[in-house]
Each structure stands twice: as structure tokens, then as C-alpha cells.
Amino acid sequence: MTNSAPAPSLDFTINAEQVNDITKAIIKEELEVNNAIAALKPEEQTYENVIPRLIHLENTLSGKIQLVGSLSQISPDAAVREASVAAEKEYEEFSIEQTMRHDLYVVIQGVIDRADRSKLSAEEDRLLTKTERSYRRNGLHLPEEKRNEFKDLRKRLSEVCIEFMKNWSRENSTVKFTKEELEGMDDDFLGGLATEEEDGVKKYVLTMKYPDVRPVLKLCKNENTRKTHVTAFDSRNRENIVLLEEAIQLRRKCAKILGYKSHADYVLEVKMAKSVEAVRNFVDDLAKRLHEPGLKDIEKLKQIKQNEKAARGEEFDGTFNPWDTSYYERILLEKEYSVDQEEIKKYFSLETTIQKMLEIYEKVLGLKFVKVPADKAVVWHPDVQLFECWDAVEDKSFSGYMYLDLFPRDSKYPHAACFPLQPSYLADDGTRVAPIAAMVANFTKPTADKPSLLKHDEVVTLFHELGHVMHHLCGRTRFARFHGTAVEGDFVEAPSQMLENWCYDSKSLKYLSAHFETGEPISDEIIDRIIKAKNVIAALLNLRQLFFGIFDMEIHTSEDDNLDTTKIYNTLREKISLVKAPEGSCGQASFGHLMGGYDSGYYGYMWSKVFSSDMFFTKFEADTLSAETGYSYRKCILEKGGSKDGMDLLVDFLGREPSSDAFMREDIGVQ
Secondary structure (H helix, E strand, C coil): CCCCCCCCCCCCCCCHHHHHHHHHHHHHHHHHHHHHHHCCCHHHCCHHHHHHHHHHHHHHHHHHHHHHHHHHHHCCCHHHHHHHHHHHHHHHHHHHHHHCCHHHHHHHHHHHHHCCHHHCCHHHHHHHHHHHHHHHHCCCCCCHHHHHHHHHHHHHHHHHHHHHHHHHHHCCCEEEECCHHHCCCCHHHHHCCEEEEECCEEEEEEECCHHHHHHHHHHCCCHHHHHHHHHHHCCCCCCHHHHHHHHHHHHHHHHHHCCCCCHHHHHHCCCCCCCHHHHHHHHHHHHHHHHHHHHHHHHHHHHHHHHHHHHHCCCCCCCCCCCCHHHHHHHHHHHHHCCCHHHHHCCEEHHHHHHHHHHHHHHHHCEEEEECCCCCCCCCCCCCEEEEEEECCCCCCEEEEEEEECCCCCCCCCCCEEEEEECCEECCCCCEECCEEEEECCCCCCCCCCCCECCHHHHHHHHHHHHHHHHHHCCCCCCHHHCCCCCCCCCCCHHHHHHHHHHHCHHHHHHHCECCCCCCCCCHHHHHHHHHHCCCCHHHHHHHHHHHHHHHHHHHHCCCCCCCHHHHHHHHHHHHHCCCCCCCCCHHHHCHHHCCCCCCCCCHHHHHHHHHHHHHHHHHCCCCCCHHHHHHHHHHHHCCCCCCCHHHHHHHHHCCCCCCHHHHHHHHCCC
């Protein structure tokens, strides 16, 4: 193995002024190339004069674009964060303008039309196909009058979506309860709430935010309180109904102008599923197969409800409602599975878990990780760790850099995610530019006398997000455009979801765990409980996800000009999820995914989950630490990125068409 890795190609110590300068330089370079291509004389409009220049531009600028955009989420410097937000906005506006340039389209489309595809590599051919398709999807092939109409519709659609999301994020309605009505809620929870006096009675004020809603639905013993809170929660943002319904009409008009049957057909063209029919078959098949197991889940929870009502001396009316699911699921978990997260935490200290996790990735994927000493690593915050990644199987070459930024701090990205910072590609001289990715999370910080300890679901999160990082580090495409996680939107989660299965595998859990004081591995009994609890009321919970996906498809394939989304939402909710919506509610008005980029795409959560189960249980279940299977997975799935269709990659790896059998058997418990 070579001893020295190249220096990271991105500099995270840049200041706000440099962020601004880099952005200006990116825009200047891109504009110069675009202008030069648009100005070519007809005889100069050749493949060699156009396509390699565009590829070079995209390859060399994509890392810089990622860098200036990511700093808003990770930099500890407020001025840098502000500059990054401004940079992203400026580049986004510039980009939209460039993709709509008709003069550029005419030249590039002409070159694509004349290209001899037989002489191109598979990746070059795919690049041309994708470029051509994005022009068509932007309406550039339309006559000027239609182009302008399309542009106006899209502008209005953007305004409507922004308005919807603004209402959604600023929503501030509340409900008020007395202490008696909040029976079951502990003093810590109550102490964090605002209070008001009403007719001499102290009332607690609860918002529609998750930290208020979820604990009440899970713990509050007063059914009427849960009912009131969930009804208010599902009735919020009523003003968004008209915005959603306008957006659906605008999307349909845009799709029709471009020649698509529906908005869903337009969206799915670039997804792994490809067609409305494929998605319909998928969701309908799952809904059918989950229906009976879902009814059994409800019967099980109803039985618990009946017993609990009797113990409380209350009448049981035989119903099961949306404010019952979380509450009785908790009782079921406590009674039958006694999974104690506080106990589990002691076996998963962050440093040890990461070290063991990387060892699993090394073994399975044929990689080698080397931590860069803190005094040698150029990072954006002292908490950040840097690792080199090397190939350990083929040519022992340097594979890229991984940054871990794992603890909370002010104004940092609040969730867990992989930030792909530098895509890999082949440079003009044939050398490979190494990829760089960061995993960003917010785990509890260690203290002087106690390490950071992870609950089991945090171990799952860690494995999942590191899975995205591996997708990035193992990518081996020619062009930056297809690198790593640049796959279809309904396939991007599948490789990471597959890796979550290691967290429910007894051999892997034993390997990952070590009590932070004694070093003892976790007991078989606790492992058994973790694995058994995984699928508790799985059918019911998955039917809820399916309902969202089916509703999304329904409204985006409808031809009805007077769509009543409330009626469709509430009817489908009862039919698919088996639980009736609260009286008078309008859950779709706060369904942010529909206006935040997941329109006609919500099915993708279940789609990728089903395929991830198929991959794991077909290939890895027999031996989760098999280097042979892992290497095949690295070659067939991770290396290829988006250079082939996701379905083709899946078939290559599985050796057959994918199926939902493993998901039903292993994730739902239905043979």
C-alpha cells in the first residue's frame, strides 16, 4: 500500500469573502463556456468542440459548488454560513437561467442529434441521453409562445409551493389542557411547557410540534386529550388546501404542455420505477398483502385497549382511532418485549461503535480506513475527525476521504446526513480525482467521565448514513455527474437501508457492542428482544406509509378539475391505513412532502425499503460478514453510481428481477 494520500482537494478553512469569490469564479467560468458554445458557427458545432468542454466544466466545478453550498450547514462561523446561503441562492438562480437558454439548447441539441452514438462509451451515451431529456423536460423544444406559457406556469407553481411551505413551517396553533387532562405526562415534560390561567385554572399550552405531539400520543392516559391533540394536529394549516389544489392543477397543465399524460408520468420518467403503472402495481400489491396482517395488528392493539379501559374503569366502545396507535404500541412493547433503551445505550459508546462499524465495512466491502491525526487534519471544527479510505482488495489505491462531524453545536445542521463534498471522476489526464464525503450527525457529546452513548435507533442511523458515505467512497465513474449517490431518487436510500439490517443481526450486534465500563458484549437476551421488537405492528405502520404514497399518486394522476383533496385524503386514509381520520380534519394541508420535492415520489420510501430487504435477505443473510458477497455488492451497486439504471444494477447483483417476498417475510413477519 502506498504510504501517502494526496492532500484533500477542498479547503474547509475558507472565509466568507472567499466563499463569495469562489461562487463568482464558478459562475464566470460556466458563463464563459456557455457563451462560447452558443456563439459557435454552424461548421464549428462538432461533438469535440462542445461535449468534452461541458464534461470538463461539470467535473471540475461540481466539488467547489458542493463545498460553498454545504458550509451553510456545517461551518461554525456565522459569516461563512450567511455567505454560503447567499452563494447557493445566487448559483441556483444562475443555473436555472442557463438551463433555460434557448441559444445554448439549439447548439447542444444539434450536436446530440448528429452524434454517432455507436462510437461513444456507455457513459458518454448516457450523458447525451440525460442532457437531451432534461432539455425536453424544461420545455426548450417547444415553440416560443408555449415556452413562455410553460415558464409562467412554473413560476406560479414555485410561488404556490413557497407559500405552502412558509405556512407549514410558521404554523403556531396550540391546544390547552389541565394537569389532570395530561395524566401520564411526567414533570420534566410539563416543566418545559408554557402555562396560562383560565378562570383561575392553570392550563398547559401545547403546540403542534413533534416534541409536544409525540409524547402526548405515546404517554397520555386520557383518551380525550390524545383525541383533541391529534385532531388539532391533523386539522392545522387549513389555508394550505387551496394552495395544494392549485399546485396540482398547475402541475397537470405543465405536464400536458410537455406532452405527458399526467404530472406523475412526468416525474416518474426519471425515476427507477419509470411509469405510473409500475408504481400502481407495486403499492396496490403491497396494500393487498398487508391488509390482513394490518387488521390483525389492530385486533391485537384493540385487545390491549379493552384491557386497559377495564383496568381504568372506563367504557370500551370497540373503536380504534388515530390517537390510539402510538399509545397502545408503547404498552405492547413494554409488556411483551421490555426493550430498555437506557440499558442498551451502555453497550454502544460512540467511539467504539464507529471503530467496530468501520471494521465491518472494511471486512465486507474490502476497504481500509486510516484516521488522520488531529494535528494533521484540516477540518472546519475541532470536533471533526478525518479518515483516509484505501482499497484493500484490488490495487491498494487511495479511495478518498471521509469526515465525521458527530456532535451538536449552535447553527449546525440539526439531523443526520451524508454530505457528498467532492465527487470522483477521471481527470483529462486519465488520473482519478478522489471523492470526499462527510457524515454529519448530532449525537450526545461525551463528558469528562462518560463517553457518548447511543440508543439502538442511533446505532441504526449511524450505520445508515455511513452507508451513503460508502456509496460515495466506492464510486468509480468517469463523470462526476454519475458518481456515488447520483442515482434515481427512488433508489438512493436502498443501499443505506440495506445496511441497517446489520443492526438487527445477532452476530453483528455482538461484534459492535462493548459495555462502556466492563467491555462485555451485549447479552443474547437483549439482542433477542431488539430483533423481536423490530416488527411490532409493522403491517399497520407500513400501511400508513403506503397510504401517503397512494394518495400522492391519486392526486397527481387525476383529470378532475375540481379535485376535493380532503375527501380523497380521508377516504383513502380509512381504506388503506385501516384507521379513520379524525372528524373534520385535513391532513393533506400539512403534508409538506407534496410541496417540498417529493410530489409523485412519496412511494419511493417503501420502494427502496422493499428492494433493500430483497438485497440483504437474498445475498447477505447467510453470512452478514461475507467478504465475497460484500465485494460483489461494491462492484455491482456502489461502484456504478448513476452510470446505469438502478433496476439494471439490482438485477446484476441479485441475478434476477427484484421481489417483495423478503420484505413481507422478514420486515412484516408474513410468510
